[in-house]
Amino acid sequence: MSKEITNRAADYAQWYNDLVLKGQLADYSAVRGCMVIKPYGFALWEKMRDTLDQMFKDTGHENAYFPLFIPKSFLSREAAHVEGFAKECAVVTHYRLKNDPDGNGIIVDPEARLEEELIVRPTSETIIWNTYKTWIQSYRDLPLLINQWANVVRWEMRTRLFLRTTEFLWQEGHTAHANAEEAIAETLQMLDIYADFAENYMALPVIKGVKTASERFAGAVDTYCIEALMQDGKALQAGTSHFLGQNFAKAFDVKFSDKENKLDYVWATSWGVSTRLVGALVMAHSDDDGLILPPKIAPVQVVIIPIYKGSEQKEILDAKGKELTERLKKAGIRVKFDSNDNNRPGWKFAQYELKGVPVRIAMGLRDLENQTVEVARRDTKEKTSLPLEGLPERIEQLLLDIQQQMYQKALDYRQLHITAADHWDEFVRLLDEKGGFIAAHWDGTAETEEVIKDKTKATIRCIPLNNPQEDGVCILSGKPSRERVLFARAY
Template identity: 65%
Template structure:
């Protein structure tokens, strides 16, 4: 089955597209720019949701749901925000269809025009802050810590499954606070939740940092980000957390009475990750044989394939496998027995390899007689025969090792492709080869834009945790004084 997947070295983009389809993650839908997420792909997304949702709730966040449709007038209240999304908005103008008088199907009823057009949610700040106005009157009502699992519509012109689609799934948190300090601390807390999830669940090394003013979320005073390196050296923004200041509170007149009896505007944050994380998972860990799923995110951690010739062998092996399955599931592992009798074992091996299942068992009559099983690990493509006695601990230790090995491989790849750079000509050459370059920047939007125009490279972040970048120097492009290095890369 891997022969049907383009090799990364031949065409990285096509390799990615092949994996999405061949590994049963998603497929094209009849609607331009949208995708159908298939059960196996959605199972991975559900694992992500489960881990993240639990992490959010540990910080005091509660789930809520807000409308899909937003009155157009709401967007007029925050000029910078609407400017950031105006070109991507889908707009509902009518509320009814009718039979075509000429008998050509159905048409929009011209008499059903809405009094006010509705924008299909590109993000929820405006509808949420119009709601928060009804919830907040006093300091006793704060903080409000809400999260919202939903879909968004952003009318992307160039689409790609799990990266940029006209409709995608995500979560967006929206919090309201009495002070700027409390809101800023929440934004920082949530970006660290994302980083912890990326590193420990997705086995994805990420850099935490601040976005430059040019790259901030529309309407934010500060945007924190986690940036990951894919196997082609490009950057992928995996999650963002925004300190919104009082912009939305002022736009929607959300005030509270403080302890001294004075009226003050509320301070805000928003933060989100999307099904783009699925794309990151594929591109950071996949190989020429298919997906490589970290055990912590894999819907199936262990797949078992029986090998037999007779019905008697079949029944005996299956009986043993169901016992193993029960024992491993009792330890919290997800296990599947592939007993399809229309496929050869070799085909099954290739299919589960393509789908990235971390561990594969194969058991034949000899294994059954010897009390052993052949164990193959997906990350290294190695196999060994192990004893069934104590298999629960063996598999627990193996899954832990696979999780660490996948992370370390990605970390080592990134480390090998991050460099300091202080020469403009060298920068122009190296940035095209797929690297993160740590360069001095003079802090101006003009210089940042000129670098982007000439090389397509952007400032991915001003790092705060992964690299020490506070040092005196001169800007890579302008030659003006600089107090820090930033991460430049070409991104998705």
């Protein structure tokens, strides 16, 4: 049991904060709602970013970069879009400071007011579509497949480390297509990539689905999402992919000539995941001793800790440790040899458990005599003695096993927490006592959705793709329904 971490069962929110802060992923900053991402946390994000970036490139996308600032007037070009984002925009009004004539430090120079205010981007559709107008003339310019890695700002009322910060890092893909079918195919392709990444790299099972009209992205025709389940039974949207129809093309007048030389507006998609994924990873897998990171995105996959008495033994183990480090590196394993003499082994064990390193190798003279090392896995805490001979291959296999078992564990939990409810009382009781996703019939109206949200704080997370059709009646209104949708309380 950890000395430092709040018990998960006792206070889930505090447990989460402790993991992020004490696992050295991030820190609070001097700026309200903004966090400092520390090297270990950033390494984790880099791992996610690099993996996704390659997946995007493998499907034909290119990276570009658009301005941080957006002219205020751009935002209002698409009606639903401005409606959705207006309440949470940071606005730049001036471009200069000056010394306060009253001698109270420095003030905004009132003479330096901007003619048109600039919005710090909450998302980049508007600036990008304004640009695409000049890039697209013909069907030969399509499809246009662009991604941007950037920071965005959304002035939220309340923030939480990684899950919702005022400024966050993300990627946003913005594509333009010659017809709706192709744009929809792109939207779904990116949803698949997100799901693939979540499940096969983050070991995080997700449900692919489509949002209801009221949960849709501001300006989208359809919003698809991947929904994950956290260990407290709350859902977390881990990624979104939007089919934007011709909304932004019309708002920014982006037309192209087709093969028959007919003019038409282009069809659009946008899709994104953010540093929120780091929060999802923490909440999905960790325990009371700290983080548990899936091997595929753990910055350090294996840590080697030497155990020795006195400097003579230290020298021997340093040499052996370096040798083993090299062997593991050659096998493509991210390994750290911690020969730091300032901390004792027990302290290091606890520390690397806190940081979620998947595999720990401890080696002392006792092991060397037997030509073995002690191998401990973080997820199950299991320890075994393995021969040095052939160790890299064994570790490689072990990392794969851990990855697989972490996914399976999360999947089992998720499956156990999708519950069907056919009556209102049952629905409420499940939400309060069990949590997770509740599969229930819904009459398809925004009004009913709203009432359910007011009464229970549960929202429709999504209508799963390939959802089985089944006649039933709405959990609230009793009106007929053709399929169940997934409700949950969410982050």
